Amino acid sequence: MSDTDAGTTSLVASFPDGAAARRAIERLSRAGVDGADIRLLGAVEVVAAGRYGDRQTDLGSALAVGRRAVRGVVLGLPPGAVFGLVLLAVYGDPTGWTLCCGAGGGAVFGASLGLTTTLMATPTMVAGWERTFAPLVPGGVAVGVQCRGTTRLARARSALSRSGAQRVTTIDHLDDYPTGPLDVHALDVPAVTGGGGAGER
Numbered sequence: 001m002s003d004t005d006a007g008t009t010s011l012v013a014s015f016p017d018g019a020a021a022r023r024a025i026e027r028l029s030r031a032g033v034d035g036a037d038i039r040l041l042g043a044v045e046v047v048a049a050g051r052y053g054d055r056q057t058d059l060g061s062a063l064a065v066g067r068r069a070v071r072g073v074v075l076g077l078p079p080g081a082v083f084g085l086v087l088l089a090v091y092g093d094p095t096g097w098t099l100c101c102g103a104g105g106g107a108v109f110g111a112s113l114g115l116t117t118t119l120m121a122t123p124t125m126v127a128g129w130e131r132t133f134a135p136l137v138p139g140g141v142a143v144g145v146q147c148r149g150t151t152r153l154a155r156a157r158s159a160l161s162r163s164g165a166q167r168v169t170t171i172d173h174l175d176d177y178p179t180g181p182l183d184v185h186a187l188d189v190p191a192v193t194g195g196g197g198a199g200e201r
Helices: 018-030 047-091 096-120 127-131 150-161
Strands: 008-015 038-041 141-148 167-171
Touching (some): 018 127, 018 150, 038 127, 047 096, 047 127, 141 150
Antiparallel strands (some): 008 167
């Protein structure tokens, strides 16, 4: 049976807090799950947060991306400098100026490569990833994944199983999941019917 014949199945995973949910979303993204198929379920944000909540969300996500960018530059710079130094030492005139130019050029290349790689691994296109930085309702957080086909279902299930989820539940349709704060201890039902949308604000 092909992926298209398998239909659409959804997974709901419960996590103790927003940080754990964020790590799971990142793992799902790296596993090839489309950002449009990943949702942070329920009205998890503190409703009264208002503009303060928006600022916290923007600040948290910006700092997270900034830290990763700096880490990518730091990790890519030394090997790039060594590579450039060795390359010009072997194929060029090994003078002090040449070696400095090689090390500098290699460092810039390595830093750029590290920065690009790091930013590509950050799932900023997933709205749920940014929402995990907002002031959240105390308690568990649920992440929903809509899977079209058996291959994507297997990838998502594997990623969630390694993400520290407290519970992973299979449901029929993610859009049928009730809105509002979710009771993560009640996620072991085989399917959920009725209710409103996915609770995304």
